[in-house]
Amino acid sequence: MNLNEIRMAARIVPFLEHNQHARPRLLEVRTEAPRKVLLWDAPTIEWIWRSDTTFGHPGSRSMRPVLGTDSMLWLDGERHTMYRKTLSPFLNGRALRGYRDTISSITESAIDRHWSVGSEVPIAEWTRGITLSIISRVLLGSTDSDVLARFSEWMEDVLGSTRRIMMYRYLKGGLPPASASLDEALLDAARAADYPSIARVLLDESGPLGNLDDREVRDQIVTLLFAGHETTASSIATALVLLDRHPKVRAELLDELDATSADGMEGNEVPLLQATAREVLRLRPPVPVAANREMTEPGEICGRQLPAGTMLSPCPFLAHREHFDRADRFDPHRFLGKRPATSEFFPFGGGKRHCLGSQLAEAEIRMIVAAVLRRRSWQCVAGRGSTEQRQQRVHTLAPAPRVKARVTGHRAR
Numbered sequence: 001m002n003l004n005e006i007r008m009a010a011r012i013v014p015f016l017e018h019n020q021h022a023r024p025r026l027l028e029v030r031t032e033a034p035r036k037v038l039l040w041d042a043p044t045i046e047w048i049w050r051s052d053t054t055f056g057h058p059g060s061r062s063m064r065p066v067l068g069t070d071s072m073l074w075l076d077g078e079r080h081t082m083y084r085k086t087l088s089p090f091l092n093g094r095a096l097r098g099y100r101d102t103i104s105s106i107t108e109s110a111i112d113r114h115w116s117v118g119s120e121v122p123i124a125e126w127t128r129g130i131t132l133s134i135i136s137r138v139l140l141g142s143t144d145s146d147v148l149a150r151f152s153e154w155m156e157d158v159l160g161s162t163r164r165i166m167m168y169r170y171l172k173g174g175l176p177p178a179s180a181s182l183d184e185a186l187l188d189a190a191r192a193a194d195y196p197s198i199a200r201v202l203l204d205e206s207g208p209l210g211n212l213d214d215r216e217v218r219d220q221i222v223t224l225l226f227a228g229h230e231t232t233a234s235s236i237a238t239a240l241v242l243l244d245r246h247p248k249v250r251a252e253l254l255d256e257l258d259a260t261s262a263d264g265m266e267g268n269e270v271p272l273l274q275a276t277a278r279e280v281l282r283l284r285p286p287v288p289v290a291a292n293r294e295m296t297e298p299g300e301i302c303g304r305q306l307p308a309g310t311m312l313s314p315c316p317f318l319a320h321r322e323h324f325d326r327a328d329r330f331d332p333h334r335f336l337g338k339r340p341a342t343s344e345f346f347p348f349g350g351g352k353r354h355c356l357g358s359q360l361a362e363a364e365i366r367m368i369v370a371a372v373l374r375r376r377s378w379q380c381v382a383g384r385g386s387t388e389q390r391q392q393r394v395h396t397l398a399p400a401p402r403v404k405a406r407v408t409g410h411r412a413r
């Protein structure tokens, strides 16, 4: 095992920061097969997105036992295209706007329940609760709190402690799958799903995906519940921490929100909020290493000869610090009226695997941050530690569990 691989698995942020200025912009993190390199050189990233069909997409070895062998994340070819075609209409355009009331009512009731003045809200856990309920509605048409509680408990077991993750990965041969009874409960929830929902399409034998067996349905349900809540929650929680640390930006955002009744579903109605969401994704990408692309032929990458089978991993964490002026500053204005190149800013990956839920995620970030800003004032606390502390949850980063929002006041709506 390569030392870099262990360093990255144990403490990814210091590891990446330490290597920020490495040249060429290529960092070898696994030397035995499958070899793996992180990349953040813009022309190389652009080439990867452009040539995506020529790569294999094996996904994450660590997450395979969790999400299941049939997860769409590691399908390729026709089958993968069919999944994207089938699911995309549920996560974009008119369907996306149809989730406005769902996002708003789940958020408002979560604020009413947990943000009373004087209380300390564990931000990352709180946002995970909201985003899990939202994706459950999109997927299953409902929010069965018992099943979601069991799902969250399992996720905490899988992702909630770096020491446990290291033990599962390197001593026990992989992260723990769900219990058979949780799998069954998720399948039951899918079978009980209302129309229209993603679950109904997965179960429709005459639909575009044909007759899926229970395992394949289960794998997509778990994949979408996981991919659809963990990273979005992390971004919202991070936004609340950063806004606490940057009162000027928070004041400007409040001015923008006070001058409009827009709820944030449409980014162009709240340009500074939209820019803030993007700046959060730039400075603290929830998935710091975004993708795995497997070379099918040997080739030269960033001046290094690499064999077929090498895993190329575009790294937003490093790219987002490389290609922006004064990159370590939180400055949403840099995104006002600008869209950077997808080779320089790629929190959602790219190419033909670009995140299917990016529009839903950005809408959730804007709407939930807007709702909290409009209704409460808060100050972040973290015991004696820094509110910047982050927790590494396998491939994602989120504010540490000890980071809390102390609610300091109500604002009139």
Ligand code: HEM
Pocket: 072, 073, 074, 084, 091, 135, 224, 227, 228, 229, 231, 232, 235, 285, 286, 287, 290, 291, 292, 347, 348, 349, 350, 351, 352, 353, 354, 355, 356, 357, 358, 360, 361, 362
């Ligand atoms: C801030 C929130 C999110 C971030 C940062 C994020 C990030 C990513 C990244 C980096 C990938 C891999 C892309 C690649 O390989 O090039 C991905 C894939 C994916 N994401 Fe997201 N994601 C977010 C939210 C969501 C949401 C809300 C959903 C909703 C279901 C979702 C569903 C998916 C799916 C299905 C894929 C697999 C796409 C494919 O393989 O074709 N994500 N996401």
